[in-house]
Amino acid sequence: MSSSIKQPNVITCKAAVAWGAGEALVMQEVEVSPPHPQEIRIKVVTTSLCRSDLSALDSHAIFPRIFGHEASGIVESIGEGVTEFQEGDHVLTVFTGECKTCRQCMSGKSNMCQVLGLERRGVMHSDQGTRFSINGKPVYHYCAVSSFSEYTVVHTGCAVKVSSAAPLEKICLLSCGLAAGLGAAWNVADISKGSTVVIFGLGTVGLSVAQGARIRGASQIIGVDTNPEKCDKAKDFGITEFINPNDCNEPIQQVSFT
Numbered sequence: 258m259s260s261s262i263k264q265p266n267v268i269t270c271k272a273a274v275a276w277g278a279g280e281a282l283v284m285q286e287v288e289v290s291p292p293h294p295q296e297i298r299i300k301v302v303t304t305s306l307c308r309s310d311l312s313a314l315d316s317h318a319i320f321p322r323i324f325g326h327e328a329s330g331i332v333e334s335i336g337e338g339v340t341e342f343q344e345g346d347h348v349l350t351v352f353t354g355e356c357k358t359c360r361q362c363m364s365g366k367s368n369m370c371q372v373l374g375l376e377r378r379g380v381m382h383s384d385q386g387t388r389f390s391i392n393g394k395p396v397y398h399y400c401a402v403s404s405f406s407e408y409t410v411v412h413t414g415c416a417v418k419v420s421s422a423a424p425l426e427k428i429c430l431l432s433c434g435l436a437a438g439l440g441a442a443w444n445v446a447d448i449s450k451g452s453t454v455v456i457f458g459l460g461t462v463g464l465s466v467a468q469g470a471r472i473r474g475a476s477q478i479i480g481v482d483t484n485p486e487k488c489d490k491a492k493d494f495g496i497t498e499f500i501n502p503n504d505c506n507e508p509i510q511q512v513s514f515t
Contacts (some may be wrong), residue, residue, distance in 0.1 A: 265291040265298065265334035272389070272406035272413045274396060279315050282405070287323070289408045290388040298409050299330040299348060304404035309453040313399060318393055319379045322397040323389055325404030326352040327432055329425040332466035339413055347421045349430055351398035354414035356383070373414045376401040382386040383411055431461060435486030438465020442473060457495070459487045471495030
């Protein structure tokens with residue numbers, strides 16, 4: 258007896274494909290397979306660019322490959338057994354998933370999931386296969402997300418449903434940099450109200466430290482960077498004073514404000 262449920266087909270779409278270490282990404286057509294059991298296929302609306310993507314691109318990893326591991330998008334189709342998502346749902350992808358059944362997930366430490374942990378081999382968790390191909394040959398994944406593509410396939414445990422009222426272009430995660438910066442401010446430094454904080458380097462992580470320090474109530478947040486163009490933007494994130502070491506005639510530790 259044939260099933261009345263519409264089965265998704267292979268999709269052809271554009272993706273930024275990496276063909277070798279350090280090589281420029283190539284925009285080209287790829288085939289995206291239908292989602293397997295407990296997987297969803299997503300139309301990617303927004304993706305972040307993380308330093309981890311660039312570092313992996315420069316490494317001697319398996320190629321060809323589609324990078325990107327932080328995205329917002331819309332569920333285009335669902336695989337067999339999927340009950341928590343349906344077509345049209347708005348979602349965020351996560352590169353460290355949660356299976357909800359392993360020992361770590363059951364203990365509340367789902368960031369250490371033993372089933373859907375950080376996948377670096379270029380394949381999917383469930384079958385160690387790929388969902389991308391070009392001319393019948395496999396194109397490998399990155400962190401089992403691969404968001405540098407118009408469509409991608411992820412395990413249901415690597416996606417989170419979000420409100421359709423939230424603009425997808427604004428809620429795409431910057432999870433690596435923000436988590437590192439906020440974690441440094443809250444958990445490592447444990448910044449207290451009224452503290453003076455000095456931040457060396459005002460990239461994504463540094464600005465996230467500034468946000469964390471501001472939320473914790475630091476009274477003085479000093480940003481140090483050799484790029485003067487970062488000054489105004491840094492102040493939007495909580496920096497109260499900006500120092501460019503190239504403008505100083507004395508060691509940075511001896512600089513005072515008047």
